[in-house]
Amino acid sequence: xxxxxxxxxxxxxxxxxxxxxxxxxxxxxxxxxxxxxxxxxxxxxxxxxxxxxxxxxxxxxxxxxxxxxxxxxxxxxxxxxxxxxxxxxxxxxxxxxxxxxxxxxxxxxxxxxxxxxxxxxxxxxxxxxxxxxxxxxxxxxxxxxxxxxxxxxxxxxxxxxxxxxxxxxxxxxxxxxxxxxxxxxxxxxxxxxxxxxxxxxxxxxxxxxxxxxxxxxxxxxxxxxxxxxxxxxxxxxxxxxxxxxxxxxxxxxxxxxxxxxxxxxxxxxxxxxxxxxxxxxxxxxxxxxxxxxxxxxxxxxxxxxxxxxxxxxxxxxxxxxxxxxxxxxxxxxxxxxxxxxxxxxxxxxxxxxxxxxxxxxxxxxxxxxxxxxxxxxxxxxxxxxxxxxxxxxxxxxxxxxxxxxxxxxxxxxxxxxxxxxxxxxxxxxxxxxxxxxxxxxxxxxxxxxxxxxxxxxxxxxxxxxxxxxxxxxxxxxxxxxxxxxxxxxxxxxxxxxxxxxxxxxxxxxxxxxxxx
Amino acid sequence: xxxxxxxxxxxxxxxxxxxxxxxxxxxxxxxxxxxxxxxxxxxxxxxxxxxxxxxxxxxxxxxxxxxxxxxxxxxxxxxxxxxxxxxxxxxxxxxxxxxxxxxxxxxxxxxxxxxxxxxxxxxxxxxxxxxxxxxxxxxxxxxxxxxxxxxxxxxxxxxxxxxxxxxxxxxxxxxxxxxxxxxxxxxxxxxxxxxxxxxxxxxxxxxxxxxxxxxxxxxxxxxxxxxxxxxxxxxxxxxxxxxxxxxxxxxxxxxxxxxxxxxxxxxxxxxxxxxxxxxxxxxxxxxxxxxxxxxxxx
Numbered sequence: 001x002x003x004x005x006x007x008x009x010x011x012x013x014x015x016x017x018x019x020x021x022x023x024x025x026x027x028x029x030x031x032x033x034x035x036x037x038x039x040x041x042x043x044x045x046x047x048x049x050x051x052x053x054x055x056x057x058x059x060x061x062x063x064x065x066x067x068x069x070x071x072x073x074x075x076x077x078x079x080x081x082x083x084x085x086x087x088x089x090x091x092x093x094x095x096x097x098x099x100x101x102x103x104x105x106x107x108x109x110x111x112x113x114x115x116x117x118x119x120x121x122x123x124x125x126x127x128x129x130x131x132x133x134x135x136x137x138x139x140x141x142x143x144x145x146x147x148x149x150x151x152x153x154x155x156x157x158x159x160x161x162x163x164x165x166x167x168x169x170x171x172x173x174x175x176x177x178x179x180x181x182x183x184x185x186x187x188x189x190x191x192x193x194x195x196x197x198x199x200x201x202x203x204x205x206x207x208x209x210x211x212x213x214x215x216x217x218x219x220x221x222x223x224x225x226x227x228x229x230x231x232x233x234x235x236x237x238x239x240x241x242x243x244x245x246x247x248x249x250x251x252x253x254x255x256x257x258x259x260x261x262x263x264x265x266x267x268x269x270x271x272x273x274x275x276x277x278x279x280x281x282x283x284x285x286x287x288x289x290x291x292x293x294x295x296x297x298x299x300x301x302x303x304x305x306x307x308x309x310x311x312x313x314x315x316x317x318x319x320x321x322x323x324x325x326x327x328x329x330x331x332x333x334x335x336x337x338x339x340x341x342x343x344x345x346x347x348x349x350x351x352x353x354x355x356x357x358x359x360x361x362x363x364x365x366x367x368x369x370x371x372x373x374x375x376x377x378x379x380x381x382x383x384x385x386x387x388x389x390x391x392x393x394x395x396x397x398x399x400x401x402x403x404x405x406x407x408x409x410x411x412x413x414x415x416x417x418x419x420x421x422x423x424x425x426x427x428x429x430x431x432x433x434x435x436x437x438x439x440x441x442x443x444x445x446x447x448x449x450x451x452x453x454x455x456x457x458x459x460x461x462x463x464x465x466x467x468x469x470x471x472x473x474x475x476x477x478x479x480x481x482x483x484x485x486x487x488x489x490x491x492x493x494x495x496x497x498x499x500x501x502x503x504x505x506x507x508x509x510x511x512x513x514x515x516x
Numbered sequence: 517x518x519x520x521x522x523x524x525x526x527x528x529x530x531x532x533x534x535x536x537x538x539x540x541x542x543x544x545x546x547x548x549x550x551x552x553x554x555x556x557x558x559x560x561x562x563x564x565x566x567x568x569x570x571x572x573x574x575x576x577x578x579x580x581x582x583x584x585x586x587x588x589x590x591x592x593x594x595x596x597x598x599x600x601x602x603x604x605x606x607x608x609x610x611x612x613x614x615x616x617x618x619x620x621x622x623x624x625x626x627x628x629x630x631x632x633x634x635x636x637x638x639x640x641x642x643x644x645x646x647x648x649x650x651x652x653x654x655x656x657x658x659x660x661x662x663x664x665x666x667x668x669x670x671x672x673x674x675x676x677x678x679x680x681x682x683x684x685x686x687x688x689x690x691x692x693x694x695x696x697x698x699x700x701x702x703x704x705x706x707x708x709x710x711x712x713x714x715x716x717x718x719x720x721x722x723x724x725x726x727x728x729x730x731x732x733x734x735x736x737x738x739x740x741x742x743x744x745x746x747x748x749x750x751x752x753x754x755x756x757x758x759x760x761x762x763x764x765x766x767x768x769x770x771x772x773x774x775x776x777x778x779x780x781x782x783x784x785x786x787x788x789x790x791x792x793x794x795x796x797x798x799x800x801x802x803x804x805x806x807x808x809x810x811x812x813x814x
Contacts, residue, residue, distance in 0.1 A: 313539070318543075329553050339766070339785070340560050341556060343571055351559050354575070354576070387803055443747070447747075
């Protein structure tokens, strides 16, 4: 089995559940009787009132480890997963085949199962589904399994890697010893939290004999939790297109005799710009990212500069005290400040509505929420700007201002023509890095609104989402982690911010001293 | 920089009206700004002193004062706050010291040596930091899981491992700030020392480090705050309840049960912020100096 996740709790420390036998369970429909095997989770006796999901296992005489060989030992796998906290506790029911005929279980996994899966899941719409097959179980088994998976993707609205996981375990034979480790993957997919993909590889050699028309490549994706599956929605590059063609589902079509190399990747970068479902939210999020970064930086700088100028008077009393007090939001760890603001925005008993005697839905309305995040980042950011502007103002020789005054300039003209340009030059690098910081200010969005509010149409992008919070949700969010896509987005973010910074620095000539 | 220009000769008559016109509006604006800056903090203080400890019963000005939330914070077994404070101090402190050391070493090289790739290197150090670090989490996690098999001391769920992760992603801006500052230290000082037979190590440790002390302070504060603010990486790398940091802990206290635990959260927020706030107040002069150094030189 995959060794991606290292677990120290295996074996002795794992709490055991228990297996109960229910003899003589009668099926009216089939007219026969059988014994049922029920695996109760370790916590079952702690709380008699608790509800559990129930997992039915057909062909169930060998699913639990009761000393017989071979066995799936699914009870052990379940207990291990409970101990690791990866899946909720559940009740597993093994339904053994009836004594007289193995085909008189309700479902036979090899052939009836396919039909049941097909009928039920096509009609009821996508839900989490796991299909697997061993590469050494023979083409007669492998091909229908792959075709069923492809059909579900094409016709029933499933998405590979999200709700449908199909895994062709390359060297696995038709045997319990091969199924045992795979059952962990299936359980994690069906009951566990989504997990991002950490690698995708297709190191295999396919040889097609003349006349052989059906063959499929098997690119294996590995998730962070160790689950492996066949990437059925990938992008292929064929080195010599005249030799063979590959469908996105990995079906190989030979065109001529020859050899060619195949490269596989997830179809991510192109999706950002070509898929309408992604392009729409992406462009919206991109626009707000710029809006948020510009507004936050601009407002903070304007307020900081205004206050610095206000306090910058040689005979103003208490200016040090004022500055020290205004510096407090900057000194407080930002995540705490954000969490405080978040609680103040509550509609029902948040402080802001309390003070304003209003019932404004600050975080529930798109524009209110946008205003709220900008206001919060203004609060977080202006002291820094105040500090810097004050520093620059104090470092500026007083003679400059005096000279302007002597030349007849009023205070406004002196500020506009002398102080302001000097200040901007000095503060430019800070402005650029502040812009870049806000561009990726994950905490401000995630802790305040979580990217929301969402429009309810089921889109993944919320009204206050900036690229980085959007990316975070794609990578680690609840509904089918799209780690590959998120990684592609993060490269886009990196290029954008890098470019802005580079251009900014070039324009302000901050780079010139590099050549000094 | 602290020298204020000599005050102009005091006017003979100074009426209240004149004072108002000249200073009154400044005070008014300043007071308003102070209110804006402080009211969330006042609210947290009030919530922390509120014995009921719920968000609903918290007001801007404290109605009752009790230390119940603070005692609960330090005695609760569910949220081992004192322990987390210790973890945080360890992680942030170690990180700040090492980060400053790395930053100043790199800055010294960029400031004093001329070598091929210097320009690109400087740019790269800055740009690499623009990459959203949490997206490397998966690879970092896997890497540290493997490292932990060989060297358990710096594997997952250890403060040292987390410090290493932070160090990997934090050099950029600090190196730039430091380089800007070192550029303002005249090179003649190095040359004089060189003539006297000092090597690079001696120049670095005996001359440059003491001269750059204000900037070292600034960078260590910035590093400290950056590490203190991290919720994501800390949450992923420090898996067991006892090894978590304050940021993760505080987030955990209110996520889901914001209303009930608000007093606890507020008390924790105050205890965590207080040391940082005190340090900032003492060092604000250095901060202003350090953040603009290199851009307003000469």
